[in-house]
Amino acid sequence: MNVRRRLPTIEHVGLQNFSIYKERPTLDVEIRRGVFCLAGANGLGKSSFLAAINFGLTGIVTNPDRNAFASTRKFYTNNLEYSRHYFDGRIDELDRDTAEVSLRFTVGSRRYELTRNLFEPEALRFLRVVSETGEIVSIETDDDERRHENYKRLLLEDCRLSSFDQFVFIQHFLLTFDERRHLLFWDEQVTTPMLYLAFGIHAEDAKRADELTHAVNRAESQRRNAQWQATTARRRMKELGVDDIDEAAFEGLAERHQNLVDQVDAHANELHRLQREAADARLDLADVSAEYQALRHQYDKVFSERLKAHSVPRLHPLVAEALQTNRCSVCGTEGSHIGVRLSEKLDRHSCPLCDSAIERESPTAESFESLKRVDTELAATRDKVKAAQVRRDRLDKAVDEALKLHSSSTQALEDFETANEKALPTADASISSLLDQRRVAEAERKRAMERRDEWRDKRDAARRELEPLQRALRSAYETAETEFVPAFRELARQFLGLDLDVFLDMADKTRFVLGLEVQGTRRRATTALSESQRFFIDIALRMALIQQMTEPSETVTSYIDTPEGSLDIAYEARAGAMFGKFVRSGKNMIMTANINANQLLLRLAEVCRSEHMELVRMTDWSALSEVQASEEALFDEAYSRVEAVLSRVEEQQGAVQQ
Incomplete structure (x- = not known):
């Protein structure tokens, strides 16, 4: 049976001594259902607000300089050290010990309240988890690390996941579209584990599929290395330039x-x-x-x-x-x-x-x-x-x-x-040792061939174990295709105005990829879309996957740092309509945007109305630059336009009800 995930719905965000916001370093923000839009200007810290929420939930801030993705476990461990120092320079020195993010959110029937210091990714200073009946299910402890472990255990139960790195992966690669502008649609390394989780494969099976995919790729890499070593040894035999080395020990020594x-x-x-x-x-x-x-x-x-x-x-x-x-x-x-x-x-x-x-x-x-x-x-x-x-x-x-x-x-x-000086290659070789060197090279070549065959067998064994899981994913996708594809098509049509379908395919023997079908024609290249269009199509895919992954009644929160690209006003308006359709389906969104003359926020306000959208002026949180302050009236005017649309729609709705 396919499993639906349950993911956090944010209700409250608290920031304590968040020095980035010079005017309001301590904030308490209630997050209503629908769209919470944090509108501001360049350099005010919009992205930092999303980073603080993600850090509170996961203890992780993604390192933008580490683009290679191997597995969910490696992604989590590789970003821990970066996350410990992310807020260096952003938080004042005297505020380090007291700089905190506090969150209140629900997952399923439980309500979570937590507080995390911004320099402690694996510790919580406060945690309370309350069941639907009002029972406190979290443990009482003075140990911040133990409190964090308790949080992870309870969260995995509620999210229906098997490892915390799976939750971190979903939060950063599916629910969040941030300033990294990572495109899930066109990255099969990330798409593959996401599809296992999104289409209801049991969490343990999804975890095993991720491990096996990594094992297959690693074994294939080692097989190629061994083949290269065998080829190199054969070449050295011909050149009579080999050294007297113990190849079996040398491989381990070289790695060490x-x-x-x-x-x-x-x-x-x-x-x-x-x-x-x-x-x-x-x-x-x-x-x-x-x-x-x-x-x-x-x-x-x-x-x-x-x-x-x-x-x-x-x-x-x-x-x-x-x-x-x-x-x-x-x-x-x-x-x-x-x-x-x-x-x-x-x-x-x-x-x-x-x-x-x-x-x-x-x-x-x-x-x-x-x-x-x-x-x-x-x-x-x-x-x-x-x-x-x-x-x-x-x-x-x-x-x-x-x-x-x-x-x-x-x-x-x-x-x-x-x-190990003697075990490593030397530069000189005497004529009297050429025959010995030839024999050594031949032995080295044979050992490399044996290692090549061993890694090939390991690769094939992992592939055989992976195949049933791949078949399960294909079957789950086919079952869900009648819901997922139309959901994506509707969202994409809201933006592009074209019939845009998605199909499942294999990138290689281990990794899946999602392809686009435009007006009935399958296209794997992205050249037909501008960069900004690719951003919003990728957001549409995420929205469809979120709807597929969770129950319709689950008001999961997604996070979007709106791409400030080169869309014309027509596409800006359609992007706003796409966001609005997602929110009106019952999902929540925390988004950031520059306040300017574009149509995205205006159309979003028309679709969502004040009932489903809250506009927060961020210009009061942090000091404006000299240029921004000199033109502050323009910001006020832009805010007023969006607020006027929200008010006008609300008045029209009231008149209809009367």
């Missing part, structure tokens, strides 16, 4: 050697990155320290000018600093009693140092305000110095650890090369 080289390179790259950041941190500290000293000098100067007219001990730099820091500026003693005693003497109008009576202070308003202003700036700059010191110390510690790792891996490589 390459792993050590890769490890040294990785540690070196990380060390250089941290050293650059540490150097920047020291420069930042020097800058703010210089700024602080300049303000101290300015304070002393203003105070000295006041002394010429009247002595005000309370505002003397040494006294003022001691009052603020509870540290004696003369002997260095620290404690709350410092400030108390100074205040008592000043209140008695006595000099804090010599106890001489002083006249009551009567500073002029102008000079007093100058001192207050400089004092305020000093306090703010002192905080900057503290933050810069914390960042410098953190990065210096990280550099020390990276140095140790790099030194350790470098030493391991040197030790390995020294220990």
Whole structure:
């Protein structure tokens, strides 16, 4: 029986100390059913909002520089380290420990509430999962990692999946169309595991199919390598240029050697990155320290000018600093009693140092305000110095650890090369050893042929185990074809205005591919569509797969960072209509878009109405650039046009009901 998945429906997003949004670093956003449209401008952090939600759900932010996809498990593990550092530079240094994303969402009949620190991909600071009857089913624990494991277990039960990497895969490659602009339609490496999950294959079988596909491809790669080694050995025999090496051991040594080289390179790259950041941190500290000293000098100067007219001990730099820091500026003693005693003497109008009576202070308003202003700036700059010191110390510690790792891996490589020097190929070969070399090359060729045959057998065995799963997928697709293909056709027609069908085919012996049929003609190339058109056709495919994967009653949330491409106004309007059709089918969408004069949002507003669409102005969250601020009226005008459409449609609906 085909299995329908259940996937998260977002209800609330909370961001704590999300420094990217300078104007509103702490946010609580309720997500209504239908379309939640976050409309803003370039550089305001629209994509970061989607990244924060995905990080909250999965602990993962996809690395845009790692495009190769091998399996769902490798995708998850390969992106964990990148995700730990994704928010570096986006979150202020002093906010690292408190920067969090909180989510409330439902999966099936359960409601989830969680909080995740933005630098902890495998830990949760809070988790509550409540059943339909109100029972709390999540465990009570103070262990953030254990809490995360409990979240994964409950989520897999509700989603009807067998591994957390399957959920991560669906969330990032199906539900999310982000700034990577990855095209699911034209990537058979990703399409294949997605089809197993989308067309109801049991989660364990889908997982096994993914593993077997990876095993077949790996075995085929090893078979080709062995064939190449055999060919190389035969060529070396002819050239009489082979070396006396133990080929059976050499393959393992070469792999180990390459792993050590890769490890040294990785540690070196990380060390250089941290050293650059540490150097920047020291420069930042020097800058703010210089700024602080300049303000101290300015304070002393203003105070000295006041002394010429009247002595005000309370505002003397040494006294003022001691009052603020509870540290004696003369002997260095620290404690709350410092400030108390100074205040008592000043209140008695006595000099804090010599106890001489002083006249009551009567500073002029102008000079007093100058001192207050400089004092305020000093306090703010002192905080900057503290933050810069914390960042410098953190990065210096990280550099020390990276140095140790790099030194350790470098030493391991040197030790390995020294220990295996004789096993590796040498440059010289004497004439007296040519016959021995020929025999060695022949033995090497035979061993390579044996390895080739072994890997071929492993490949064929994996293929045989995979074939029943492939047949199950074809059968599931044929069963669902009467629903899935029309759903895609309707969505695609909303956008292109053409009869566009999709068909299942094999890219090779292990991987499936979806092909397009335009006006009855099958086309595998994408040249007939512009880049922007391919983006929206791919979104249409995702929408159809989501509808196929879940029950009609499941209001799963998808996430779209709207492509700001080169569509003309006609296609913009049709893209908006396509989005609206998907939402009116009962699914939810969180989307981001630049607010401008295009027709996508206007048509979407017409289709969804205020009942199914909420427009959120993001320009209040973050500071506009100088250019954007100078033309802010244009943003207001564009917002107003969309809001007017929402209001007009609502009024028309009310009039019809009356």
